[in-house]
Amino acid sequence: MTEALVARVRDALRVVIDPELGQNIVDLGFVYDITTDGGEVHITMTATTPGCPATGFLKDGVQAAVAKIPGVVAVDVAMTFEPPWTPSLIEPAIRASLGFAAVN
Amino acid sequence: MIGGSLFRWTMAYFAAALAWLLVALALMLGGVGYPAADIASPDTLVLVHAVTIGWLSLAMCGALFQFVPVLVAKPLFAEPWALPALGLLTSGLVCLLAGFLALGGRLPLALWLLPVGAVLLVTGFTLVVVDLGLTAWLRPTGPASFVLVGLASLCATAAFGSIFAFALAGWGGSAGEAVLASGVPLHAIAGLGGWLTLTAMGVSYRLLSMFMLSPDVNERQSRITLATGALAIAVTVAGGALAIGLASGMSAVLLLAGVLGLVSAALYGRDVAGIFRNRKRRQLELNMRIATLSFASLAGVAVLGVALIAVGELAAQVGAFTFLAVFGWLSGLVLAKLYKIVAFLTWLETYGPVMGRTPTPRVQDLVAEGRATKWFVIYYVAVWAGTLTLLAGEPGAFRLAVAAMTLGVAGIIREIVRIRRLADVAHPLRLPGGAIAPHLLFARN
Numbered sequence: 001m002t003e004a005l006v007a008r009v010r011d012a013l014r015v016v017i018d019p020e021l022g023q024n025i026v027d028l029g030f031v032y033d034i035t036t037d038g039g040e041v042h043i044t045m046t047a048t049t050p051g052c053p054a055t056g057f058l059k060d061g062v063q064a065a066v067a068k069i070p071g072v073v074a075v076d077v078a079m080t081f082e083p084p085w086t087p088s089l090i091e092p093a094i095r096a097s098l099g100f101a102a103v104n
Numbered sequence: 105m106i107g108g109s110l111f112r113w114t115m116a117y118f119a120a121a122l123a124w125l126l127v128a129l130a131l132m133l134g135g136v137g138y139p140a141a142d143i144a145s146p147d148t149l150v151l152v153h154a155v156t157i158g159w160l161s162l163a164m165c166g167a168l169f170q171f172v173p174v175l176v177a178k179p180l181f182a183e184p185w186a187l188p189a190l191g192l193l194t195s196g197l198v199c200l201l202a203g204f205l206a207l208g209g210r211l212p213l214a215l216w217l218l219p220v221g222a223v224l225l226v227t228g229f230t231l232v233v234v235d236l237g238l239t240a241w242l243r244p245t246g247p248a249s250f251v252l253v254g255l256a257s258l259c260a261t262a263a264f265g266s267i268f269a270f271a272l273a274g275w276g277g278s279a280g281e282a283v284l285a286s287g288v289p290l291h292a293i294a295g296l297g298g299w300l301t302l303t304a305m306g307v308s309y310r311l312l313s314m315f316m317l318s319p320d321v322n323e324r325q326s327r328i329t330l331a332t333g334a335l336a337i338a339v340t341v342a343g344g345a346l347a348i349g350l351a352s353g354m355s356a357v358l359l360l361a362g363v364l365g366l367v368s369a370a371l372y373g374r375d376v377a378g379i380f381r382n383r384k385r386r387q388l389e390l391n392m393r394i395a396t397l398s399f400a401s402l403a404g405v406a407v408l409g410v411a412l413i414a415v416g417e418l419a420a421q422v423g424a425f426t427f428l429a430v431f432g433w434l435s436g437l438v439l440a441k442l443y444k445i446v447a448f449l450t451w452l453e454t455y456g457p458v459m460g461r462t463p464t465p466r467v468q469d470l471v472a473e474g475r476a477t478k479w480f481v482i483y484y485v486a487v488w489a490g491t492l493t494l495l496a497g498e499p500g501a502f503r504l505a506v507a508a509m510t511l512g513v514a515g516i517i518r519e520i521v522r523i524r525r526l527a528d529v530a531h532p533l534r535l536p537g538g539a540i541a542p543h544l545l546f547a548r549n
Binding site: 015065098 | 315386452463467
């Protein structure tokens with residue numbers, strides 16, 4: 001049940017994109033951790049850079065996307081910049097299409 | 105932009121700024137001011153202030169009201185002051201320009217318009233400086249420290265300008281006359297070098313790092329760049345004022361300030377090269393590619409300045425030198441960044457609130473870079489050609505270059521309006537459920 005809900009959360013988060021990179025935050029590696037406790041979902045995520053003005057919208061978008069999932073009663077989203085995001089966290093095929101160096 | 109909020113009036117500042125840029129280009133096309141008239145003539149003063157206050161300062165203020173809160177992660181000290189400030193700056197500039205036209209005999213003699221314009225402008229800039237200064241002061245590091253020095257330079261520029269305005273109206277007394285006789289270079293250096301250039305440098309550090317995903321410039325490194333630039337402005341203002349008070353020559357002061365300015369520009373070039381070198385995004389968007397032309401123009405300004413001093417022609421060619429600094433370095437950078445900032449803010453305003461609820465386009469879906477590239481290229485080729493025609497003393501060819509600049513700017517403005525109208529976003533994603541189309545001139549925050 002828990003694993004199934006985590007998978008549904010991960011799927012739901014694919015509607016949230018980084019507006020600059022144009023890819024969903026799951027494939028970009030922004031989602032560091034998803035845990036569930038009954039119907040409560042806890043998400044730890046990051047963004048490309050701490051000063052990014054889109055950060056607040058990303059957090060709100062994650063909240064909204066997960067809240068729609070049947071069975072979810074509460075969503076807690078924590079934004080962290082430790083460890084900092086790097087392009088190595090992007091899915092390899094997408095990383096190449098975005099023009100990132102393989103190691104950076 | 106804290107907690108996802110957007111500054112309401114950035115687009116209004118940008119629109120007013122672009123309107124003044126078109127006015128300035130129309131004046132140059134019409135042969136008003138340098139090179140058709142003397143560089144110190146009232147007509148040239150009209151042109152110079154339409155560009156520096158109307159275009160560059162308003163664009164800079166609009167960007168700073170949006171980004172200073174981001175730099176310090178705190179809300180603006182007093183957001184409601186921003187719109188009155190725009191009104192004061194606009195009405196003050198109109199009065200000032202009318203005063204210059206009166207000075208040149210193009211309007212009935214009403215020189216009182218000059219001090220009235222100065223008072224309105226100083227009041228407007230005071231609102232801007234207090235609002236942005238108290239916000240930036242909450243975390244005076246990195247780019248915010250550049251903004252603080254830029255704002256201090258703006259105060260010095262406005263102080264000199266006000267003294268000139270009162271002196272030209274005959275209300276300045278002997279001290280005002282003395283400052284007017286020798287202080288114009290101090291006013292220009294504090295404005296172009298301190299307020300506009302140091303602020304542009306500071307903001308560019310953050311924007312370049314943010315949009316290219318590059319680590320921020322080392323704080324100690326950027327502090328040295330800022331300290332050198334700030335010292336150049338301090339030497340100019342304090343040393344220049346002292347030289348006026350002592351009725352001595354100003355050559356030594358200007359030479360020292362020039363050397364410090366050159367060092368600061370070189371250090372900035374090193375910092376920017378580092379940002380580009382360390383960027384995680386290898387592909388450069390159009391605004392970044394165009395920004396490199398602006399940096400090249402800044403390097404060109406430095407080389408031209410040194411060359412003109414070496415051959416003893418700086419005084420004779422100061423118009424060409426200033427033209428390249430204003431249109432190649434500052435205006436080119438501001439146009440490139442406007443193109444990006446408008447797209448980014450329009451995305452946040454339109455699609456940020458519905459993210460997670462429905463699929464949304466990318467920021468890059470709001471722009472048509474292929475189409476916009478040609479306008480920027482036309483603009484830059486025209487600016488460089490215009491600089492060469494000024495150096496060669498060919499005013500007819502200069503007007504042709506200005507015509508091409510105007511074409512380029514008109515094309516860029518059209519692209520910016522299209523971004524704001526979401527005109528290039530493919531239909532299914534253009535306005536998904538819940539999204540509201542943005543207004544052209546303000547954010548619905």
